Amino acid sequence: MIDLGRIRLFCTGLGPADGPALLLVHGWGGDGREWSPHAESLADRFRVIVPDLRGHGRSEVPAQGNTPLEMADDLAALVETLHCGPAVAVGHSMGGQVVNALAVRHPELVRSVVALDPAHGAHGAEVDEIPGRLAEYQEQGSRAAADFVAGAFSAQAPLGLRTAHIRTMLGTPDHVIA
Structure with missing residues (x-):
C-alpha cells in the first residue's frame, strides 16, 4: 500500500528499479491482478508498476471522487512518488480513459500511451x-x-x-x- 497523501493505493512492482517504467492500468470493476501474466513477462525489460485504482481491488475506497480524472491524478501522484516518470502508460477499458487523462493532465509524466478498448467514443x-x-x-x-x-x-x-x-x-x- 502506498500513501500518496490524497489516497492510499495498492500497487505491485516488478522488474529492475532503474528500468524504463511501464504502468499497467486495469479497467472498470477490475484490479491489477488482471495484468499478472503480462507484468511477469515484461519484468525482465521494464520496471512494471501495476496499481489498483481508487475504489478497486485492495486500494482505499473513498465515498466519492471515483472518476477517471481523479484516478488519473492518483496515478500522477504515484509516478511522482515512485520517481519513475516519464512512464509508458497502458490502460484497458476504463483504464484506457484513465491513462489518456493522465497524459493530457500530466504530460511530463507520460512517455507514451497505449489505450486498449478505452471505453469512450460510443x-x-x-x-x-x-x-x-x-x-x-x-x-x-x-x-x-x-x-x-x-x-x-x-x-x-x-x-x-x-x-x-x-x-x-x-x-x-x-x-x-x-
Missing part, C-alpha cells in the same frame, strides 16, 4: 443506453454491472478469465461501480 444507441444502465447500477449495484460485463465477453474467452473478472467486479463497492 455512438448512437449505445450512448442512449448509458443513463438507464447507470440508474440500474445505482439501484441494483455491482451484480447488475457484473451481469452486463459477463455478456460482453466473447464465447472464445477463457472461462477462468471471465470468472475471475466477474468475481473481482462483484467485490467492487456499489458506489464505485455506479
Whole structure:
C-alpha cells in the first residue's frame, strides 16, 4: 500500500528499479491482478508498476471522487512518488480513459500511451443506453454491472478469465461501480 497523501493505493512492482517504467492500468470493476501474466513477462525489460485504482481491488475506497480524472491524478501522484516518470502508460477499458487523462493532465509524466478498448467514443444507441444502465447500477449495484460485463465477453474467452473478472467486479463497492 502506498500513501500518496490524497489516497492510499495498492500497487505491485516488478522488474529492475532503474528500468524504463511501464504502468499497467486495469479497467472498470477490475484490479491489477488482471495484468499478472503480462507484468511477469515484461519484468525482465521494464520496471512494471501495476496499481489498483481508487475504489478497486485492495486500494482505499473513498465515498466519492471515483472518476477517471481523479484516478488519473492518483496515478500522477504515484509516478511522482515512485520517481519513475516519464512512464509508458497502458490502460484497458476504463483504464484506457484513465491513462489518456493522465497524459493530457500530466504530460511530463507520460512517455507514451497505449489505450486498449478505452471505453469512450460510443455512438448512437449505445450512448442512449448509458443513463438507464447507470440508474440500474445505482439501484441494483455491482451484480447488475457484473451481469452486463459477463455478456460482453466473447464465447472464445477463457472461462477462468471471465470468472475471475466477474468475481473481482462483484467485490467492487456499489458506489464505485455506479
